[in-house]
Amino acid sequence: MVRLVLLRPRNPENLGAVARAMKNFGLEDWAVAALGTHDFETARRVAVHAEELLDRPRVVRTLDEAVADCAWVVGTSSRRVRGKRRLSPSEVAREALARAPAGRTAIVFGDERSGLTNAEVDRCDDLSAVPTCEAQPSMNLAQSVVVYAWELRRAALEEEAAARKPVAATAGATDAELGAVEEALRAALRASGFLAGPERHAVRDLASTLRRARLSRREARLWVAALRTMGRGQG
Secondary structure, three states: OEEEEEEOOOOHHHHHHHHHHHHHOOOOOEEEEOOOOOOHHHHHHHOOOOHHHHHOOEEEOOHHHHHOOEEEEEEEOOOOOOOOOEEOHHHHHHHHHHHHHHOEEEEEEOEOOOEOOHHHHHHOOEEEOOOOOOOOOOOOHHHHHHHHHHHHHHHHHHHHHHHHOOOOOOOEOOHHHHHHHHHHHHHHHHHHOOOOOOOOOHHHHHHHHHHHOOOEHHHHHHHHHHHHHHHHHHO
16 A cells, blocks of 8 residues: 655664564555665664564665656655645545555655755655654654554554444335325425426426435435425415
8 A cells, every 4th residue: 555665764773663663553565765774783673573574675776666656656845845735644644545546655755864855856746744843843764754654554543443333224214205205396396386287297207316315214304394394485
C-alpha cells in the first residue's frame, strides 16, 4: 500500500530507527536513494527486532527510480508550492488507504541536513508536514517516519473497526405501506389538478420510483403524511 522513500540518509542510527518504526507499525516496503552510509552494524544495533528489514530496502540512485511504480508521491516538506496540496500526516494516511486499490503511495523523506531539494519537491504530487511548533520546526528523520507510520497504522485500524461494526438493519416498508404511499400520491395529484382526466399510468409510474428506492417503514410513513398534508392544502 505505502512505500517509504529515504533520500540520501547519512546517519546509520536513523536507518535502524526507521526499520524499527516500520516493524512497529506493520510497514515493509521502503526504498533508499543515494545511500550516504554503509555502517549497517550500527544500524542493526538500533533496529531492535527489525534487523531483517535492513536487508531488503530497495537501494536506488534517484527519486525517480524509487517511485517509478507508485501512483501517488507525497513529499515531506513544510514548503508551500502553488498547485500542490499541503496535507497533514493523518490526511496522507487516510488518502493513501483510499487510493490503495488504484496503486501504491510513496512518502518521500529528504536528507537529515537539508530535506528535499526544489527539484524533488517539484517531482512530488503533493506535500505534507508534521505541524510542529515554530520554536523547533525541524524533526529528526526517524522521528518524522514514526509519525507517518503511526498515522498509517491508525487509519488501517479505524478502517478495520468500521468494517467489523454491525450495520443496524432498517425495516423495509411493506407492500401495504407502499400501497398507502401510492394512494396518498394519487389523492395529492388529483387535488393539485395534475390528474384532471383518466389516470392511465401516471401514478403507477411515479410510485414505481419510490418502490425502487426501497423505502424504510419510517420513510413510507413520512411520504404518506407529507402527501396527505399537500392534498389538504390544495382543497
